[in-house]
Amino acid sequence: MIAELDSLVPITFMHTKKDQLFSAPIDKLGDWTFDEKVAEVFPDMVQRSVPGYSNIISMIGMLADRFVQPNSMIYDLGCSLGAATLAIRRQIKQDNCRIIAVDNSLPMVERCKKHIDAYKATTPVEVICEDICNIKMQNASMVVLNFTLQFLTPDNRQRVLNNIYQALIPNGILVLSEKFSFSDRTVDELLFNMHHDFKRANGYSELEISQKRNMLENVMLTDTIETHKQRLNNAGFEHVDTWFQCFNFGSIIAIK
Numbered sequence: 001m002i003a004e005l006d007s008l009v010p011i012t013f014m015h016t017k018k019d020q021l022f023s024a025p026i027d028k029l030g031d032w033t034f035d036e037k038v039a040e041v042f043p044d045m046v047q048r049s050v051p052g053y054s055n056i057i058s059m060i061g062m063l064a065d066r067f068v069q070p071n072s073m074i075y076d077l078g079c080s081l082g083a084a085t086l087a088i089r090r091q092i093k094q095d096n097c098r099i100i101a102v103d104n105s106l107p108m109v110e111r112c113k114k115h116i117d118a119y120k121a122t123t124p125v126e127v128i129c130e131d132i133c134n135i136k137m138q139n140a141s142m143v144v145l146n147f148t149l150q151f152l153t154p155d156n157r158q159r160v161l162n163n164i165y166q167a168l169i170p171n172g173i174l175v176l177s178e179k180f181s182f183s184d185r186t187v188d189e190l191l192f193n194m195h196h197d198f199k200r201a202n203g204y205s206e207l208e209i210s211q212k213r214n215m216l217e218n219v220m221l222t223d224t225i226e227t228h229k230q231r232l233n234n235a236g237f238e239h240v241d242t243w244f245q246c247f248n249f250g251s252i253i254a255i256k
């Protein structure tokens, strides 16, 4: 089943370098940024760090097959190297659609453009280097926030969700994937620790895990599933639920 789904998506990025960014001790750990070094190893990093990542990407393609409407726009917000965009574009059978992929990291955007150009398809893709808080969206049948909202300030999170709701057409869908926290402390600790087990099993050392965690601490603030659902309801969405979860990572759909 999973192998079949994986074959739906071209995650075979051109240069997949192993993530060893944090394998040696770093003197001054700054805040996390999606810089050149991260962009270079991102396919390996995200695959070994996010439980269920490739399944979520494949299934975003399946959701595109169901939800993308003719003559509409698709937005991939925080697109990184374009994995979700590629999965969506492969599945679109509708005429006159356009995908807008947005990221505010120039190293990501430059690589993303190369990945998009490496595959032939009819649906045009525009890759834009911009903060997702500043972009104007309209006539959207599908919007993807695949592990992006967690990097925004809480105020901006609600603002972006409001904009997305306004931009969606009837029966349009938002896919919101995030790292979650849990209000039950026992569950929160268990799923947090199991995520670290997952990273260890994927070859990360204790040093790599702890240095990356310190760098992410101030810039990636996680919310509970309840908080996400409340924000989506506040934005106007009535049909909201979790469709995927593995440990403390998961994905929510919100339909207009």
Ligand SMILES: C[S@@+](CC[C@H](N)C(=O)[O-])C[C@H]1O[C@@H](n2cnc3c(N)ncnc32)[C@H](O)[C@@H]1O
Binding pocket: 034, 046, 077, 078, 079, 080, 081, 082, 083, 084, 102, 103, 104, 105, 108, 130, 131, 132, 133, 145, 146, 147, 148, 151, 152
């Ligand atoms: C974890 S990655 C997303 C992974 C990607 N969506 C995928 O499916 O492979 C988060 C991305 O969001 C981008 N990002 C973070 N904050 C942003 C913002 N305010 N505007 C645009 N992009 C942002 C980062 O540059 C990074 O590439």
Ligand SMILES: O=C(O)C(=O)C[C@]1(C(=O)O)C=C[C@@H](O)C=C1
Binding pocket: 045, 046, 049, 050, 147, 178, 179, 212, 216
């Ligand atoms: O918590 C972690 O260790 C993570 O790596 C999470 C996470 C994410 O969820 O976006 C953070 C940064 C990287 O881009 C990949 C994954």
